[in-house]
Amino acid sequence: MAEPGIFEIIYSTRAMRRLKSDPIPEEVLKKIIDAGIRAPSGGNAQEWAFMLIQDPDLKRFIRDYYWNTWQQVRAQGSFSGELPPPQQRMMNAVADLAANMDEVPAILLACVRKEYAPIAAMKNQRGSNLAVYGTIFPAVQNILLACRALGVGATLTTIHSFFEEALKQKFGIPETMEVAALIPMGYPQGKFGPVSRRPVEEVIHWDRWGNQKS
Amino acid sequence: MAEPGIFEIIYSTRAMRRLKSDPIPEEVLKKIIDAGIRAPSGGNAQEWAFMLIQDPDLKRFIRDYYWNTWQQVRAQGSFSGELPPPQQRMMNAVADLAANMDEVPAILLACVRKEYAPIAAMKNQRGSNLAVYGTIFPAVQNILLACRALGVGATLTTIHSFFEEALKQKFGIPETMEVAALIPMGYPQGKFGPVSRRPVEEVIHWDRWGNQKS
Numbered sequence: 137m138a139e140p141g142i143f144e145i146i147y148s149t150r151a152m153r154r155l156k157s158d159p160i161p162e163e164v165l166k167k168i169i170d171a172g173i174r175a176p177s178g179g180n181a182q183e184w185a186f187m188l189i190q191d192p193d194l195k196r197f198i199r200d201y202y203w204n205t206w207q208q209v210r211a212q213g214s215f216s217g218e219l220p221p222p223q224q225r226m227m228n229a230v231a232d233l234a235a236n237m238d239e240v241p242a243i244l245l246a247c248v249r250k251e252y253a254p255i256a257a258m259k260n261q262r263g264s265n266l267a268v269y270g271t272i273f274p275a276v277q278n279i280l281l282a283c284r285a286l287g288v289g290a291t292l293t294t295i296h297s298f299f300e301e302a303l304k305q306k307f308g309i310p311e312t313m314e315v316a317a318l319i320p321m322g323y324p325q326g327k328f329g330p331v332s333r334r335p336v337e338e339v340i341h342w343d344r345w346g347n348q349k350s
Numbered sequence: 351m352a353e354p355g356i357f358e359i360i361y362s363t364r365a366m367r368r369l370k371s372d373p374i375p376e377e378v379l380k381k382i383i384d385a386g387i388r389a390p391s392g393g394n395a396q397e398w399a400f401m402l403i404q405d406p407d408l409k410r411f412i413r414d415y416y417w418n419t420w421q422q423v424r425a426q427g428s429f430s431g432e433l434p435p436p437q438q439r440m441m442n443a444v445a446d447l448a449a450n451m452d453e454v455p456a457i458l459l460a461c462v463r464k465e466y467a468p469i470a471a472m473k474n475q476r477g478s479n480l481a482v483y484g485t486i487f488p489a490v491q492n493i494l495l496a497c498r499a500l501g502v503g504a505t506l507t508t509i510h511s512f513f514e515e516a517l518k519q520k521f522g523i524p525e526t527m528e529v530a531a532l533i534p535m536g537y538p539q540g541k542f543g544p545v546s547r548r549p550v551e552e553v554i555h556w557d558r559w560g561n562q563k564s
Contacts, residue, residue, distance in 0.1 A: 146496065186554050263511040265483065314476075339387060339399055341399060341400070343521075
């Protein structure tokens, strides 16, 4: 079978939060990460690491922190209150995923070295942030696309930042590394499909802010 | 013609720094950005903007700042000194791109809202950073892949962080937005091709840091 087309995949990669517990074969997981590391990285230094968690006890550990954090975020953040139906459906799916995080077959922690040394030496915090996050999130996107191409559902989450220290201690992640994304993975219960986005004309500015074409 | 396969594109998208000055048709530029906005974003809020700069004077403005900054980074950062030949070739290409930045047909500034409001309200700076950069860099990666698929060369750069205020003032970019990436684009002089990376086995940790399989 020919591999799926690049635009077909880009247009149909959406957050998949309702996942089956069926295991993902090791070769599939490796192919997904191998797509991730084709992404660019600051100075091509490839200062990233990808932790794949399949052990049931370890997944429960994550689930408990994630679920507690999610409840706090929902209560304290501006997510609360009445929501339009599409957002409410998304929030329900997020809550279900948080509650059942230990049922997914694999959880990926995408890690990156905290400081990009050549820029850190110049004491430009923003430059360092850009080099660090600009190293890991392109790899994360390649991973999400590779998951979609291989029929694996996944979603990019970041609220683990509220319990990152506990994660690092539990999994032995070095102090020099940052956990930038937590990505639950599994074969989806639902279907992949088109994402809804504002029209591209609204986000392109030609030569000057506000100069848009309809 | 069938569209190129997703893995073929992922495996052959490398930084393209030697670019022709031939213009990129507007429809191609729009298709590239339209691929970008299929990426996920914090809360699906799509708080991004993509500035495409084609005006010669404006490109020269960027070129002058970029070239001066590049010379400072090279002199002060840990990029200096003797380098192995592949890194030296890369540095030469980076220098050539910086010197000729006004010759590329289009420069993209990928912008994102600086604070992710639901997390910012919880005063977790790291969480906000992850939500902000985790919003824009997946879109940037989709853009790099779409460029590759359409035969356009591009490279992700971040040293504009040293002159971001000048950029924002010149182009009228609101204070609330951050310029996360500067991406020169053009049809390549060279060929796309495989990227060199460390083996995937070295970056996957199974269930615990340091638990690797060869």
